[in-house]
Amino acid sequence: MEKKGVKIDPDFLDKKSKEFSLYLEKLEKDIIQLAGEGFNISSPLQLSKILFEKLALPTKGIKKTKNGYSTGQKELEKLKDYHPIIAKIEEFREYSKLKNTYIDALPKLADKNNRIHSTFNQDITSxxxxxxxxxxxxxxxxxxxxGRQIRQGFISDNNNVIISADYSQFELRLAAALSNDTGLINSFKNNEDIHSKTASEMFNIPLDEVSKDQRRAAKVINFGVLYGMSAHRLASELGTNYYEAKHFIDNYFNSRKPIADFIQKTLLKAEQEGYVETFYGRQRPTPDIKSSNFIIRETAKRAAANMPIQGTEADLMKRAMIKIHKKITKTGLGDQILQIHDSILIESPKENAAKIAEILKYEMENIAPELPINLKVDINIGQNWLDI
DNA sequence: CGAGTCTGTTTG
DNA sequence: GTATCAAACAGACTCG
Known part of the structure; x- marks a missing residue:
């Protein structure tokens, strides 16, 4: 992946850069006008002074940082109704982030063939x-x-296509497998809508009576509560109160006993053995699990509960990549160009695409027959990264 | 002036 | 009373 690189379209990105520049200038003018004085909008410190001193916006319920009141996205959202400058600042942040971090940065890194060679670190993450x-x-x-439009700037070479292969619901499937939650395993086997299914169990109602809000709540819980999201945060994400959120979480673990047990078992191992591990034995030390500091200790617990699942996913992806190298690269069909945790991108001549798609799906879905879960892979083919 | 930290934003 | 995991990076800012 590092050697092959991924091709970008510098003309497209240049065009986007000019568009963004024009709009950012206009936003900056509007913001200065509304503020009544010039300042650096990118400086949280200066921005904070403008918002909370000059414009005297309400500071009730606004988080503090070391240097004053926070101007983060979450805090700005609370101020939206008090001043038209807020919406402009949010837009300024979004456009400048995309321009500075992606649109302008990527072309500088391309080689003479317009390909970018990232470095994929193998010994960084925990x-x-x-x-x-x-x-x-x-x-x-x-x-x-x-932001999504930026993906249009990642393209295939002449006569080539990009093929993506994504594991569907990778994390939840692994959680089901590692905890041997037969109910959840069967739901996946039957191709059920997993968030609706969770909602129906949590709220103890039939599947076809699950409301949109109930499904949404179950989705947030499926992603967050597994790793220790607090009732407080769940409440703020769902827009409900603390007690209702706490009730949701209790219901979730009551209807997902195997997962609750798996987390308990993992934490016990962390305390007694000093490490946790993936299904295949990759270990992560957990010294902070015994910290006398509550926050450090609780953070260590959440990290420990997460690692076997995220780590087993990583093990499976690496195994799949080796298999794909053997079946697709060594046979000259195509090249791997990117890996994004649950997703692999291949570039190949378009006449090979159908064959590659078939190999990817089969090899990735059958990468772990020893696990009690059926894995599902979605394939897409296109000329650029936006279309897949 | 360079290294490191802080704040904020992007992803799975 | 404390509270989702895993990353990288830009720009502002601080320190020696």
Whole structure:
């Protein structure tokens, strides 16, 4: 992946850069106007003074940092109704982040063939995942519509296509497998909507009576509570009160006994053995589990509960990548160009795409027959990273 | 002036 | 009373 690199479209990114520049200038003008004086919008310290001293916006419920009131996204959201400058600042942050970190940075790193060669570190993370640096190609935007467009700047070479293979619900499937939660395992086997299923069990109602909000709550819980999300944060994410959130969490663990037991077992191991491990034996030491400091100790517990699942995912991905190298690269069909934790990207001549798709799906879905879970892989094919 | 920290934003 | 895990990076800022 490092040697092959991934091709970008510098003309596309240059065009985007100019668009963004124009709009940022306009935003900056508007913000200065609303503030009544010039200042560096990118400086949280200066911005904080403008918002909370000059404009005297309410500070009730605003988090403090070392240097004053916080201007983070969450805090700005609370101020939105008090002043039109807030929305502009949020927009300024979004556009400048995308321009500075991606649109302008990526073309500088390309070689003469317009390919970017990231470094994939194999000995950095505490769970066994890869990490990507210079540039980090594992955090290219996708969640916001504006940011997602940047993916159009990642393209295949002439006559080639990009093929993506993503594990569906990787984390939850691994949690089900490692805890041997037969109910959850069967739900996956039957291809059920897992968030709706969770909601129906949590709220003790039939599957077809699950409301949109109930499904949304179950989804947040499926991703967060597994690793120790507090009732407090769950309440703020769902917009409900603390007691209801606490009730949700209790219900969740009551209806997912095997997962609750698995977490307990993992924590006990961390305390007694001083480490936790993946299904295949990759270890992470857990010295902080015995810390006398509550915050450090509780943080260590959450990290310990998370590691076997995230780490087993990482083990499986690495095993899959080796298999794919053997079946796809060594046979001359195509090259791996990126790995993003639960997802692999291949570049190949377009006439090989169908064959590669078939190999990817089969090899990745059958990478761990020893685990009591069926893995599911989604394949997409396109000319650029936005279309897949 | 360079190294390191802080704040804030991006991803799985 | 404390509270989701795992990463990288830009720009501002501080320190020696």
């Amino acid at each position: 769970t066994g995942r890869l990490s990507s640096t210079n540039p980090n190609l594992q955090n290219i935007p996708i969640r916001s519509e504006l």
